[in-house]
Amino acid sequence: MERYPVGMVPGPVRCPWEVLEAYRGEYGSPDLEEEFAALYRHCQGRIGALLNSKGTVVIQSGEGMLALWGALKSVMAPGDRLLAVSAGVFGSGFAQMGLSLGLEVRSVDFPFNSVPDPEVVRRHALEFAPRMITLVHCETPSGTLCTLKPFGEIAREVDALLCVDAVSSAFGAHLDLEEAQVDLGLIGSQKCLSMPPDLAITVVSPRAARAIRQRGYQGYDALMPFLSSPEPGAFPYTHNWRALMALSASLELIEAEGLERVTARHLRCSRLCVEGLEEMGIEIFPERREYSSPTVTAALVPQGIAWSELDRRLRAMGVVLGGSYGPLAGKVFRIGHMGNQAREHLVQRALDALQEALCGL
Secondary structure (H helix, E strand, C coil), X not given: CCCCCEECCCCCCCCCHHHHHHCCCCCCXXXXXXXXXXXXXXXXXXXXXXCCCCCEEXXXXXXXXXXXXXXXXXXXCXXXXXXXXECCHHHXXXXXXXXXXXXXXXXEECCCCCCCCHHHHHHHHHHHCCCEEXXXXXXXXXXEECCCHHHHHHHHHCCCEEEEECCCCECCXXXXXXXXXXXXXXXXXXXXXXXXXXXXXXXXXXXXHHHHHHHCCCCCCCCHHHCXXXXXXXXXXXXXXXXXXXXXXXXXXXXXXXXXXXXHXXXXXXXXXXXXXHHCCCCECCCCXXXXXXXXXXXXXXXXXXXXXXXXXXXXXXXXXXXXXXXXXXXXXXXXXXXXXXXXXXXXXXXXXXXXXXXXX
16 A cells, blocks of 8 residues: 555654655755755754753764664663663663673563563663663563653663663653663654654764763764764765655644644543544553553454454555554554654544444454
8 A cells, every 4th residue: 555544664664745745855965065064064963952951963874773773872782781671572682782792691571562671771771881771662572661750870880871762752752862861762754753754863862972082983874973062064975855854844743733742632532542443342452541552552452353354454444554563563553643643532543443344243
């Protein structure tokens, strides 16, 4: 299906008209023009203000996974210790990535329907003395959201950097990077920013910047070239002017609505979704309702129907939801109410279609 009449997958999400319109413009070379560098700096400042960060906002051309690889490779050298906190597919992915880079990895695992326990993580951190702790704010495949602040305190206690995958939470859930003491905040453009998957954004704290300069890693995903003030000709590769214009348009929409109102809208959609599923007798996947993310709801596929058949029935009605990954594939489905999809009428249409698709079971 090329286009979704009612697309409620948890990314990439529906792009608003203002974002799509930005891609239609004809622009000069970002390598040559001061106007591009000024646009980049303007977007940096706005992202830092919205997420309350005094660090450097790095905006790279590429999908959100670029931010994850770039954060690890820009700070960590082979043999360095990585404490990977996992309560889902992407948390486990950090551990696998670390192993592939030759790091000494300890994984602290929690059930996929729960969130990490800070006291358990603290014990491991004190014993293992890692250089970096990785954590996922919103585990999209599980539909869970954890509280970040205790882990920032743990990272400071053991003198580690806290690297947080906020790809599916930033601009949709409460995220205060200074309060949570996040050193590397990783964001993708295709989630709550409601853009195509064209940009990877990393918010780098001063502590992390020092570690990046000390490491000196060079590569397409390297963060170090972006730490200095961006000027024409100083970017390490030809950047994406259209994507930066779209990012500016997306930020303008968030600023016009107000970030508090944006996050409140996501919470309303989450409550509507969870309550609607429960009224149908469908069990949400997180073991406690308070673990549910405001940006995506994960639920168990009802007994009596396979996910593939449920997906086929929904698509026949023009509604597309998301399945899940890894050990949750075929067992969990997800409704993505993030960014431009965090609209109560869209959530209700998805719930109505789901109820119709399950008729007769």
